[in-house]
Amino acid sequence: MSISAAELARGLERLGGVMEADGRWRVGAVVVTARRLDDLALGRLALPRYAVRLDLSALPAPERPAFVARFDAVFHRGGG
Template sequence: MQVSLEMSLNREDFLRLLPGAVGGVEVAEADGVFRGAECGLRWTIRLRPLPDRRLGSVVLPCQAVEISLEGHTEVEAEAFMARFHRGFQRGGG
């Protein structure tokens, strides 16, 4: 399964939030490509900077995120993506 996302965050925030988003498994990184595995299911995440988004005086960093899930059933892939999205959710008030 392949998933492409655009995320409004900088690389440092991505690195800080990634462990929680992938369930705390060990992550190996080389040249913007992150790899990990859990219970025999492998995944790869490719991070690539995009131009900042500007809304008036507000500047939002933006990253292209390409996720490749190997060996996942549809249910396992959905569970991985749900956890990934939860790991990057932001609350405010």
């Protein structure tokens, strides 16, 4: 994801997330890990990036699509 650390934290807090450790959040039964990547350079523009992993294994299977939809809605920025 192209996102700053502050934006990522705000989005996860909107989902009810609690930081457990640096780069690790718990959102109910879901564990979200975020690892900083090198910035994406586009000419003189540098976009911060994170590799974000959602561990949905503790969430009942029928609830997973709804969680992913909420996650997508919180982090949606428009565009194509």
